[in-house]
Amino acid sequence: MSTPLERYQKLDLTESLSKIYRYPIACKELSFILREAFHQFPKNLQTLIFQDTLFAFRLIPQMQTQSAVSAVHLLLQSVEAALPKQKRNMAVTEFKHAMVAHKRRSKAQHQVEKDSLQLPQDVLVHIFSFLDMQSLVSAGIVSWSWNMAANDNHLWELQYVVLYDCAAKQAVKQHPVRPDEEVNDKLLQKPLDTRMGVNWKEAVKGAYTGSLSKKLTTNRGYCKHCKAIVWLNNSKCLNVHGGIISKIHDVKPVTSFQVVDYLLDDSLSITSSSDSDSDSDGESVSSRLWAYPKHLH
Helix, strand or coil: CHHHHHHHHHHHHHHHHCCCCCHHHHHHHHHHHHHHHHHHHCCHHHCCCCCCHHHHHHHHHHHHCCHHHHHHHHHHHHHHHCCCCHHHHHHHHHHHHHHHHHHHHHHHHHHHHHHHCCHHHHHHHHHHHHCCCHHHHCCCCHHHHHHHHHCCHHHHHHHHHHHHHHHHHHHHHHCCCCCCCCCHHHHCCCCCCCCCCCCHHHHHCCCHHHHHHHHHHHHEEECCCCCCCEEEEEEECCEEEEEEECCHHHHHEHHHHHHHHHHHCCCCHHHCCCCCCCCCCCHHHHHHCCCCCCCCC
8 A cells, every 4th residue: 555655756746837828727736635634644745835835936926827816825725724823924924025026027928919929829839739728728818929729729629529429438438339229418419510611619618517527627637557646638648658648537536625535545536536526615617718808918
């Protein structure tokens, strides 16, 4: 049986914090771990979690999105609630210094953007074509030009193809069809209207089902090959397991509460949870995904 320290290290939070696109999620997980279980961990793990918290605060000046700022404020709340006085004071001081630096850097960066040339929209669209759905939505809240590129209709047509493919595989898994049976599941029906006038982002939103929404928009899952909680891309584990690439049904989405439970007890049967379980964080994944504004000012 692995130790809580070993399981925490497998979460890869230290490295993930330094990646801008993962920073908000890593901060959120760290805040849940602090608030829910910090006092239950051994001293060596408490020290590592505290170090990661300070590291997260020191990285604030590099962050530009509102989601990152919101996540780090959630982490601050957990620090104030969970850490002993001395560590709490150290962390709060680090946070305040970092926020001052963040505001200065944001102001300077804004001026640089005003005075510099932006990447052409077609270049941004090409770059964004390599993103998964969650990353594409996140890119759309960085700046006005990124928002325009991230709402490109063709990009969302590509996302619809991914959505259709995952839905078809899920439907076949849940309801195997014999060769002599007619396939009439609505999830397997290709879009009938492929004209240029289709609003593909709206088509993606309309095609969502609860469990599929949770699968495609989650960034974390329990991989049966890794036997650990891992980072995902379109619901697939990013690791290669002895030449075997994971498939969508090899991974189960997990919530921040389940991450804490996993740290406390590695016998937790994460893989037994139903795909249709409600999001334990108190808000549906799909509602968070589409909550971002379409246009930035």
